[in-house]
Structures are given as structure tokens and as C-alpha cells.
Amino acid sequence: MGRMVEVLPHPAREEIKIDEVLHALADPVRLHIVRELARIGPEGVACGAIELPVTKSTRTHHLRILREAGVTRMQPEGTARITTLRREDLDTLYPGLLDGILAARQ
Amino acid sequence: MGRMVEVLPHPAREEIKIDEVLHALADPVRLHIVRELARIGPEGVACGAIELPVTKSTRTHHLRILREAGVTRMQPEGTARITTLRREDLDTLYPGLLDGILAARQ
């Protein structure tokens, strides 16, 4: 059996839909995650490392929505899943959108 | 009795919250309205003039959410309400956000 390199399904850049991206971003918890990922940068972070006011399962739920919308990428690394922002894809598809959101005070 | 010039409540620029803006934009019908308003430009348009696959009351509902989030401005004009995009406010608060969204294909 080959190693499972891409267990988690991600939409390709062309499959990303603006509706889903906006829906993914339109939640305080997910917006906070995106902000954190933007701050952390391209090296990414383990899911659990982002402090959130919700339980494990809710966290998984939000991270899934972000991933399936094409906002984030997740790759397994040991028992952890390293999450990163798909900055390049988003900036290409919707130039300015991410920066605009991150520019918001708070 | 004085004329009612500003019947409809709008948030001031400083009161606009990114959460609410994103939530307002995260609906296909409302996104379509925003696209139309962007296309039409600063002269605006009567609510009913935008063709939508929903009834009158649903239309009112969506336009209210957009207005209360600070995405659009509505001013009475006879029996109609002229709706415009608050481009300047949005571009100031979240530079690039609107352009990024409008850049999306479809």
C-alpha cells in the first residue's frame, strides 16, 4: 500500500467558489482562525495550537469548512494536521479580498 | 410634521463590523444584489428593479440585512427606495475586499 499523502480532500484552485469562501469567512471563530493563520505565515500550525473558545469537535467542524471552501490547506504530520492559509490561491482568485479582511480593526 | 429624510437606520462607517459585512455577503441572493449595484454605479437603483428569484418580502429582508450591515445605503424617493453600494466606506475600511469579490468569475 502506498503512503497516504493527500488524505484530506481540498478543492483545486479552479473549484473554489466565492459563495463558499464568503460563507466560510462569515463566522467569528473561523475568521479568528484565518487571522491567526495569516499572522503565523506559510509554515502553518497544528489545528489544536490555535486557542479557541470551543471544544475539539467544533474546532474540527470549523477547520473542515475552511478546508472544503478552499481557504486553508491541511496536511497530516504525525498525529497532527498542519493547517495553512491558501494565500496564493485566494489572492489570485480574489485579489485584495484577504488583505481587505485582515485590514479590519480588531 | 417635518419631512422624513432619514427614515431607514444605517450604521456609521465606524460602526460597520467585518463579521456582519461578511455575513451579509455570504448569501447568493445578496451577493447578486451587490454585484448588480456595483455594475449600476453610484446613481443606484430602486429595490424592485433588480431581478431576483424571490418574492417581494424576501427581497426586502435581504436588502435590510445589506443595509444594516453597512454594505448598502437606501434613501426614500417617492414611493421607491433607492439603493446604492457604500463603496467608499467599504473600500476605506477593507481596501480590496469589494474588488476582490467582484473579481470572482460568474
Added chain:
DNA sequence: ACCGTACTACGACAGTCGTCAAACTACGAT
């Protein structure tokens, strides 16, 4: 005064969403 047009308000209903707890899987270390 009356009518038509343009929109709003209210209540109802079905569907979605965020949340949690509990049970489960996957991997690494001892």
C-alpha cells in the same frame, strides 16, 4: 377621495448551522 404602485411588517415553516459530549481512529513513544 380613491386607486395603484412600491415597499415593509408579521407570523409560520422548513432547512441549515454552531455547539457539545461520547465514541472512535491514527500515530508515536515507552
Added chain:
DNA sequence: ATCGTAGTTTGACGACTGTCGTAGTACGGT
């Protein structure tokens, strides 16, 4: 093999949301 850590899955629940129809308000024209 066992255990602990990291994350997922499932089912349940309440809250919110989009939708509609009906009724109501506001304004302009005849």
C-alpha cells in the same frame, strides 16, 4: 502491547436563516 496525544465522526439539540403569503403603510396620480 499499551498508553497518550491529536484529531474525526456521529447524533442530538437549540438557535438562526431564507422563504413565503397575507396584511399593512406610504406616497403619487387621477
